Amino acid sequence: MKILTDLLIKEIGRQPAKYIMVLILMALASFTLFNLFYAIVNFMIGLQKTFHQEFNQSNLGKNPVMYFIDNASNLRNMLHLLFYFAGVILYAVFIYKFKI
Numbered sequence: 001m002k003i004l005t006d007l008l009i010k011e012i013g014r015q016p017a018k019y020i021m022v023l024i025l026m027a028l029a030s031f032t033l034f035n036l037f038y039a040i041v042n043f044m045i046g047l048q049k050t051f052h053q054e055f056n057q058s059n060l061g062k063n064p065v066m067y068f069i070d071n072a073s074n075l076r077n078m079l080h081l082l083f084y085f086a087g088v089i090l091y092a093v094f095i096y097k098f099k100i
Contacts, residue, residue: 045072052065
């Protein structure tokens with residue numbers, strides 16, 4: 001990071017280099033949070049689906065459990081999309097706040 005910062009300062013000046021580095025670090029933080037929540041969603045939905053299939057077999061044909069089991073991949077995709085849009089909005093708010 002130090003090498004990149006020094007190179008940017010030489011090429012474009014201190015203030016623009018500062019904003020570019022902040023944007024890069026914010027994008028990295030947003031990407032890390034997105035991947036963390038992506039993994040949490042996958043783990044929680046898989047855990048709940050496995051639990052119901054192993055320990056709740058008598059209720060697999062009833063509506064709330066059956067709906068969850070049948071639509072687990074759709075629910076997972078919906079939550080991934082929600083966290084993706086939240087990350088994009090977070091990044092946009094950050095850019096707006098720094099008026100870049």
